Amino acid sequence: MSDAAIEIEDLVICYGDFVAVDGLNLTVPKGQLFGLLGPNGAGKTSTIRILIGQKRPTSGSIRVLGHDVLTDWQAIKPMFGYVPDRENHFDDFTGRRNLQIFADLYRVPYRRIDECLETVELLDAADVVVRGYSLGMRRKLLLARALLHKPAVLYLDEPTANLDIHSAAVVRKTLRALVAEGTTVVLTTHNMQEVEEICDRVAILCKGRLVALDTPLSLRRQHTERLVDVVLLDGSRHVFNMDIPEQRQRLAHHVQSDAVASIKTREFNFREAFLKLTGTEFT
Amino acid sequence: MLRWYIIRTLLKKEAWRHLADRGGIFVAFLLIGCFALACMFGRRFIGDQILVGTVGVCYVDEVDLGQHTPAWLSHLRSHPPEADLRIRFRRHSQLPIGLLFYGENTGAVQIRDGGTDHNGQPRYVIMVWFPGSDAGVMEPYLRWFWKETFAFFGQQRRPLQIDTEGPLLFPSGSMLVRVSPQSGGKRHFLTYSRLENDQKWFSDLPPPLEIRVEYHQLQNRADMLSFAATALITFAMWFFSVFLMPALTCEERERGVLLAQALSPASTLEIFAAKFLFYPLAGILLGVILAAIYKISVIVSLFFWIALVTTAIGYLGLGLAIASLAPNQRKASMGAMCYLLAIALLLFISLQFRVPLAQHFVLERHCVRLLHASLVGTASAYRYEMIAAIVLSLFWTGLAVRLFRRHGWQ
Numbered sequence: 121m122s123d124a125a126i127e128i129e130d131l132v133i134c135y136g137d138f139v140a141v142d143g144l145n146l147t148v149p150k151g152q153l154f155g156l157l158g159p160n161g162a163g164k165t166s167t168i169r170i171l172i173g174q175k176r177p178t179s180g181s182i183r184v185l186g187h188d189v190l191t192d193w194q195a196i197k198p199m200f201g202y203v204p205d206r207e208n209h210f211d212d213f214t215g216r217r218n219l220q221i222f223a224d225l226y227r228v229p230y231r232r233i234d235e236c237l238e239t240v241e242l243l244d245a246a247d248v249v250v251r252g253y254s255l256g257m258r259r260k261l262l263l264a265r266a267l268l269h270k271p272a273v274l275y276l277d278e279p280t281a282n283l284d285i286h287s288a289a290v291v292r293k294t295l296r297a298l299v300a301e302g303t304t305v306v307l308t309t310h311n312m313q314e315v316e317e318i319c320d321r322v323a324i325l326c327k328g329r330l331v332a333l334d335t336p337l338s339l340r341r342q343h344t345e346r347l348v349d350v351v352l353l354d355g356s357r358h359v360f361n362m363d364i365p366e367q368r369q370r371l372a373h374h375v376q377s378d379a380v381a382s383i384k385t386r387e388f389n390f391r392e393a394f395l396k397l398t399g400t401e402f403t
Numbered sequence: 404m405l406r407w408y409i410i411r412t413l414l415k416k417e418a419w420r421h422l423a424d425r426g427g428i429f430v431a432f433l434l435i436g437c438f439a440l441a442c443m444f445g446r447r448f449i450g451d452q453i454l455v456g457t458v459g460v461c462y463v464d465e466v467d468l469g470q471h472t473p474a475w476l477s478h479l480r481s482h483p484p485e486a487d488l489r490i491r492f493r494r495h496s497q498l499p500i501g502l503l504f505y506g507e508n509t510g511a512v513q514i515r516d517g518g519t520d521h522n523g524q525p526r527y528v529i530m531v532w533f534p535g536s537d538a539g540v541m542e543p544y545l546r547w548f549w550k551e552t553f554a555f556f557g558q559q560r561r562p563l564q565i566d567t568e569g570p571l572l573f574p575s576g577s578m579l580v581r582v583s584p585q586s587g588g589k590r591h592f593l594t595y596s597r598l599e600n601d602q603k604w605f606s607d608l609p610p611p612l613e614i615r616v617e618y619h620q621l622q623n624r625a626d627m628l629s630f631a632a633t634a635l636i637t638f639a640m641w642f643f644s645v646f647l648m649p650a651l652t653c654e655e656r657e658r659g660v661l662l663a664q665a666l667s668p669a670s671t672l673e674i675f676a677a678k679f680l681f682y683p684l685a686g687i688l689l690g691v692i693l694a695a696i697y698k699i700s701v702i703v704s705l706f707f708w709i710a711l712v713t714t715a716i717g718y719l720g721l722g723l724a725i726a727s728l729a730p731n732q733r734k735a736s737m738g739a740m741c742y743l744l745a746i747a748l749l750l751f752i753s754l755q756f757r758v759p760l761a762q763h764f765v766l767e768r769h770c771v772r773l774l775h776a777s778l779v780g781t782a783s784a785y786r787y788e789m790i791a792a793i794v795l796s797l798f799w800t801g802l803a804v805r806l807f808r809r810h811g812w813q
Contacts, residue, residue, distance in 0.1 A: 172666055194670065197667070197668055204659055207659075208660045208663050210420065210660060211658075212420065212424055213419060217419065222663075225409055227668075265663075
């Protein structure tokens with residue numbers, strides 16, 4: 121049995137003449153929280169649409185938990201959950217009733233509804249009509265719905281977008297807890313901090329191609345610029361590159377001569393790394 | 404394979420939606436309430452009124468003619484009306500023994516043996532039976548009847564002598580009759596134009612065939628409530644399957660809820676099945692209630708159920724086609740309204756400008772007749788409509804399934 125939850129081989133997705141994904145090869149091991157990043161038009165959404173069976177690829181093969189997405193779709197359906205980027209609830213129903221419908225479809229006992237609502241801290245609002253929910257509550261309800269049947273693979277499209285700090289933290293905590301239980305989570309996000317905080321691995325797509333695939337830490341190592349910003353007592357500003365011996369010595373000299381007003385190392389900047397890798401601004 | 408627990412869940416979901424937003428339920432109760440009131444208090448006011456052209460079926464019955472059908476009637480049988488008229492020929496042997504009964508919204512032309520004239524030639528009596536108080540409702544049928552009758556006897560070089568005390572309901576334009584002086588309330592007509600055109604026949608003119616025409620009012624009446632019931636039942640089916648179903652399906656699609664269901668264990672077929680069951684069933688239920696208010700005995704009629712189910716399936720196909728093509732809820736509602744208007748205009752133009760073929764492709768042309776026939780008990784005359792309605796219903800359903808599978812929830 122393969123350890124891969126998702127195996128994508130030579131995936132090509134075309135919309136007419138436009139190539140959205142161009143020969144993507146990607147393997148997501150089981151039990152990882154995998155981030156899929158890229159600028160608009162990079163092919164993230166197209167890839168997700170293939171994974172959730174809403175589009176057929178132009179060519180290539182995709183296997184989820186050992187099942188071919190194209191030929192064995194019905195077997196895959198109960199195994200994954202999907203949190204779309206926009207909420208899609210029945211507004212006239214309560215949160216609980218929304219989940220009841222899907223609990224019935226998945227043949228999940230109703231007590232699981234309360235568990236999921238509690239996980240996303242919505243139990244108190246369970247019997248409130250969704251029309252009265254805030255945006256954050258609606259998004260958390262999406263996650264609760266996706267968790268109902270304890271999916272082995274969970275796809276999330278920008279799960280923390282527009283959430284307040286507390287709600288975003290709840291979602292992140294929930295995702296980490298799921299991964300700890302062995303669930304494979306694939307998320308797309310624009311939140312760099314989120315990627316660094318919770319993702320085990322990150323794939324960066326640009327113009328339909330994979331430009332980077334690594335852990336956030338490794339990306340940090342590869343792309344951190346070892347620069348130090350210094351403001352001297354005379355008001356002058358300097359930048360010292362720690363990779364150049366002369367500049368290291370000059371910085372040391374300034375520090376020893378007590379001429380430094382402030383000193384600050386430049387932290388790893390995912391945005392800059394992303395810009396370098398993709399040649400485009402993150403949107 | 405269809406899984407009942409999934410279909411049950413999806414049906415429950417549809418019911419919850421309507422309970423949460425009660426617009427559809429309100430309309431249903433409004434229809435039932437209004438029609439119940441109309442039936443309770445309206446019969447005495449509108450029962451005797453009739454609209455011109457509301458004879459749904461005209462029987463041409465050979466009464467007292469024995470087993471031998473005259474060539475004249477064979478000619479009529481082989482030359483049915485071009486216009487969209489429903490004629491039922493019945494030979495003497497096919498008629499029930501005893502009193503002839505004609506259902507509501509039917510008329511009849513009875514050809515009876517009138518004895519022999521002084522030359523020993525047979526005479527005929529034409530009895531025109533019409534519903535309501537206006538014999539004019541029979542005009543389209545009589546126009547055809549006399550046109551073909553004159554054509555036949557013209558070919559035979561046989562003049563006709565027609566006596567009647569009733570209205571002049573002969574073909575306009577190429578009149579083939581001459582009015583002789585009125586005597587004793589009777590008017591005599593004699594076919595002549597063919598003879599005038601060919602003077603050499605005039606000398607050896609055979610004696611005219613004598614035909615007496617009588618007009619009789621049927622004891623039944625063209626029941627306006629049957630038309631109202633038909634209209635309301637059709638509206639009920641349209642409302643649930645063509646209006647509500649696409650609007651709510653589009654809303655689900657617009658909001659992504661349809662996609663959420665499609666990603667759940669529910670298969671395309673099961674989502675279909677639930678929609679196929681809920682909306683037509685709701686339409687059928689409302690239709691049955693309305694029909695039962697009109698005439699309770701209708702609901703045990705097999706023909707009524709076939710007509711109802713055929714209409715429901717056809718409308719479901721239409722509804723799903725609109726749901727698949729309309730990008731959002733508002734356009735789905737507009738699409739349903741536009742469809743209704745377009746069909747009404749098409750039928751109107753088709754009838755007014757005599758383009759009979761066009762209307763045969765319209766589901767409503769057949770279904771409305773089927774439903775009305777089932778309500779007034781003239782079902783046996785509508786075999787063609789039944790076949791056409793089934794074919795059109797299957798066509799719409801097949802098209803809808805294809806469209807929905809292609810981009811139903813995208």
